[in-house]
């Protein structure tokens with residue numbers, strides 16, 4: 248089946264649907280064994296998802312759309328953009344930032360070489376993980392408004408392309424981490440790649456516990472950064488991981504609230520759909536946990552007390568938004584909580600960096616003592 252997936256175009260992977268792709272590409276995908284019918288040309292309604300097995304009479308006033316051919320775009324800039332989307336580049340960027348913060352906070356000399364190689368390796372592995380994730384989820388992404396324009400769903404890249412990309416980036420990323428950084432960091436990266444693609448992704452359709460597993464996936468990159476710098480994992484590393492672990496619950500539970508129809512239609516098991524009260528409680532609980540963990544940071548010497556003073560207002564506002572979401576879960580309160588989560592995490596990481604004097608430490612000296620200004 249996997250081989251079949253690799254060597255066919257989207258026709259077999261997709262349920263028989265007209266799937267609208269940005270901005271004006273529609274295509275008819277035929278899941279029967281016959282050769283896929285020629286793409287629909289001419290006039291289809293862009294605001295309509297239609298499922299059928301034969302010619303379709305479109306009820307609405309149609310708009311002209313170009314013919315679509317299931318071949319990946321050859322324009323190089325477009326192609327790069329497709330692979331960036333396959334890697335979920337904005338999510339991957341923030342993942343890399345968390346690994347950089349883990350590196351910068353670790354109690355060992357700062358080395359630009361391993362810092363850069365760790366960031367590069369983490370980014371490549373995250374791109375590979377997201378590529379495999381999207382490869383597996385094409386039939387379901389095509390059923391959700393949020394994801395039906397994704398590159399694999401729209402045929403801008405083929406499944407084979409995505410898996411070759413994943414293979415290349417994962418092998419390169421692991422090589423960079425193992426030979427350029429250390430074995431522990433490479434092992435953490437490989438474990439995370441397997442956890443996300445082979446456990447979390449299938450689990451999304453089985454149990455609401457997938458979110459707890461996904462939060463472990465997001466908590467590992469700071470451990471990778473710490474281990475890249477220090478070669479081991481101290482208490483501060485686990486503190487950074489705990490912050491990331493807790494941050495993901497308000498982040499996702501808020502987002503998923505507005506996506507309940509999508510997740511339900513596509514058959515995903517999410518708290519927001521099956522356990523709405525738990526969804527709200529867990530989001531609130533973990534914003535409070537973020538403040539509790541932040542108070543531990545200076546105690547464990549992961550950072551200083553200025554960090555706690557500066558991060559507390561951020562955490563308190565996060566708690567306030569989570570409480571509003573808990574009190575009255577709506578598209579407005581959920582959107583505010585999700586959007587603030589995307590501000591809270593980078594700001595918290597910056598406060599770790601700003602309050603860690605380590606930036607003034609240069610390369611290791613001969614006796615590997617830290618040399619600071």
Ligand code: HEM
Pocket residue numbers: 337338341342345393458459460461462464465466495498499502589592
């Ligand atoms: C349980 C773990 C997580 C879940 C279930 C989750 C889920 C999601 C989903 C469904 C989206 C919307 C993506 C889209 O519509 O294309 C999203 C957006 C985002 N997530 Fe998460 N996420 C998790 C953890 C993380 C982590 C660990 C990070 C980074 C450290 C992160 C960073 C982002 C960013 C930056 C966006 C905005 C992406 C964009 O606008 O393109 N997420 N998340």
Ligand SMILES: CC(C)=CCC/C(C)=C/CC/C(C)=C/COP(=O)(O)OP(=O)(O)O
Pocket residue numbers: 342369372373376377380436439440443447461462464465468
């Ligand atoms: C080093 C390494 C391997 C890092 C991996 C980092 C990474 C990919 C974190 C993602 C965390 C996560 C669970 C995102 C949601 O995916 P989703 O599938 O629920 O999102 P979707 O519904 O938008 O596809």
